[in-house]
Amino acid sequence: MPTKTFFNLPEEKRNKLLEAIHEEFSRVSFEEVSINQIIRMAGIPRGSFYQYFEDKKDMLRYLLSDYQEMLKGHALVSLERNGGDLFQMFLDIFDFTYGYVTEEKNNAFFKNLFADISVNAEFLRHRAHKAGQNTFGEFIGELLPYIDMDALDIRNEDDFGNMLGVLLPLTGEAFTTAFFDISGYAQIRLRYTQRLELLKRGFLKAKGAKT
Amino acid sequence: MPTKTFFNLPEEKRNKLLEAIHEEFSRVSFEEVSINQIIRMAGIPRGSFYQYFEDKKDMLRYLLSDYQEMLKGHALVSLERNGGDLFQMFLDIFDFTYGYVTEEKNNAFFKNLFADISVNAEFLRHRAHKAGQNTFGEFIGELLPYIDMDALDIRNEDDFGNMLGVLLPLTGEAFTTAFFDISGYAQIRLRYTQRLELLKRGFLKAKGAKT
DNA sequence: TATAAATATGACACCCTGTCATATTTTGCG
DNA sequence: CGCAAAATATGACAGGGTGTCATATTTATA
Numbered sequence: 001m002p003t004k005t006f007f008n009l010p011e012e013k014r015n016k017l018l019e020a021i022h023e024e025f026s027r028v029s030f031e032e033v034s035i036n037q038i039i040r041m042a043g044i045p046r047g048s049f050y051q052y053f054e055d056k057k058d059m060l061r062y063l064l065s066d067y068q069e070m071l072k073g074h075a076l077v078s079l080e081r082n083g084g085d086l087f088q089m090f091l092d093i094f095d096f097t098y099g100y101v102t103e104e105k106n107n108a109f110f111k112n113l114f115a116d117i118s119v120n121a122e123f124l125r126h127r128a129h130k131a132g133q134n135t136f137g138e139f140i141g142e143l144l145p146y147i148d149m150d151a152l153d154i155r156n157e158d159d160f161g162n163m164l165g166v167l168l169p170l171t172g173e174a175f176t177t178a179f180f181d182i183s184g185y186a187q188i189r190l191r192y193t194q195r196l197e198l199l200k201r202g203f204l205k206a207k208g209a210k211t
Numbered sequence: 212m213p214t215k216t217f218f219n220l221p222e223e224k225r226n227k228l229l230e231a232i233h234e235e236f237s238r239v240s241f242e243e244v245s246i247n248q249i250i251r252m253a254g255i256p257r258g259s260f261y262q263y264f265e266d267k268k269d270m271l272r273y274l275l276s277d278y279q280e281m282l283k284g285h286a287l288v289s290l291e292r293n294g295g296d297l298f299q300m301f302l303d304i305f306d307f308t309y310g311y312v313t314e315e316k317n318n319a320f321f322k323n324l325f326a327d328i329s330v331n332a333e334f335l336r337h338r339a340h341k342a343g344q345n346t347f348g349e350f351i352g353e354l355l356p357y358i359d360m361d362a363l364d365i366r367n368e369d370d371f372g373n374m375l376g377v378l379l380p381l382t383g384e385a386f387t388t389a390f391f392d393i394s395g396y397a398q399i400r401l402r403y404t405q406r407l408e409l410l411k412r413g414f415l416k417a418k419g420a421k422t
Numbered sequence: 423t424a425t426a427a428a429t430a431t432g433a434c435a436c437c438c439t440g441t442c443a444t445a446t447t448t449t450g451c452g
Numbered sequence: 453c454g455c456a457a458a459a460t461a462t463g464a465c466a467g468g469g470t471g472t473c474a475t476a477t478t479t480a481t482a
Binding site: 035036047050055056 | 470
């Protein structure tokens with residue numbers, strides 16, 4: 001995360017830097033992002049950059065955490081509107097993300113971000129970590145009270161965590177694909193909803209039925 | 212993929228190069244892998260390297276495809292042994308991978324490989340692509356006839372593809388975590404099996420039961 | 423206002439990558 | 453065999469990039 005110094009920066013200077021960062025991340029994929037470019041654009045000396053950020057990844061984390069904050073807000077709204085439907089929440093988040101990302105000014109920026117495999121994974125890891133069984137991070141933690149647990153077939157204390165453990169990578173994959181695949185949004189979204197349905201009902205036949 | 216020239220190399224020279232690659236990938240994570248180091252170790256001139264590989268990623272793809280070949284073999288064996296049980300196959304692959312990776316000589320190598328988020332994602336993408344709904348690649352294609360479809364609750368032509376679409380990212384995540392998480396193999400494996408069980412039975416209550 | 427704590431700065435040391443013109447080998451074949 | 457064409461090999465080079473550090477400036481503080 002950026003240093004205290006960064007946040008203390010006079011607004012103007014900080015904004016110019018942030019803009020430069022946004023521009024550079026829009027120009028090329030994360031892998032190719034160059035600190036040199038950024039400082040040139042922002043007109044700050046090299047040394048200053050390292051006073052604010054640890055390195056390239058540090059910037060990335062900052063950018064992603066921004067997005068994550070937004071996500072959290074939307075997740076809450078979705079849950080409140082839909083009686084705590086966990087599946088609907090995931091779908092809403094999917095839709096929101098797609099919409100946000102395709103906004104003109106965010107387009108190139110996010111395309112590059114999501115396009116880069118390493119970023120995508122960082123993002124997954126980020127969330128996966130937070131939703132991990134042990135470290136039940138803030139993200140899910142805050143949502144927990146709003147989720148309708150009664151709809152879920154929870155038989156022991158691990159089940160809920162594990163459900164998330166399935167939903168998260170699945171959703172992450174849908175994100176990646178949505179910005180990569182030629183097949184486009186409609187197609188990916190269809191697949192994603194189909195998969196959510198599969199999760200709801202289970203993969204095996206003859207659940208209730210006796211042979 | 213490596214060029215034809217690479218495969219035509221006299222065995223001795225090629226092996227020396229492969230060894231150097233293995234060593235470098237064991238030394239640091241993919242991100243830090245240096246072609247300079249490799250050519251120094253292998254004692255080949257810079258230009259030669261680029262005669263064999265396109266770049267760093269090209270090497271990576273080669274290494275991963277190797278592993279993938281192995282996987283395929285094990286998947287087949289598993290299916291044959293277990294009456295085409297898809298879930299058991301995934302679990303077997305998980306176990307095999309863990310075992311293989313923890314072999315002394317592969318340990319550092321794979322740890323670095325899996326530890327690097329970008330590699331991991333590349334690997335996921337790789338597989339995800341092959342199992343994608345449209346491009347039903349060789350991997351799954353070859354396994355298809357061995358899978359016991361009757362056990363699965365398949366209601367339309369998309370269902371099977373979508374089941375894989377859930378299983379693949381889930382398994383990928385399990386791999387990543389297994390080599391990262393402090394909690395260790397037993398813990399991760401337990402979680403993975405729990406999640407497979409959840410997939411089998413479905414997340415929602417009251418499936419057969421009428422309200 | 424003097425001294426300590428924070429910031430800013432940019433030259434430096436170091437490392438890397440991909441290319442290209444130039445050798446050296448191999449191959450194909452009359 | 454002898455030689456031109458096709459393959460390979462080579463390593464110097466141009467162009468970039470990163471993180472650090474000793475040295476200035478500012479700002480805060482007593």
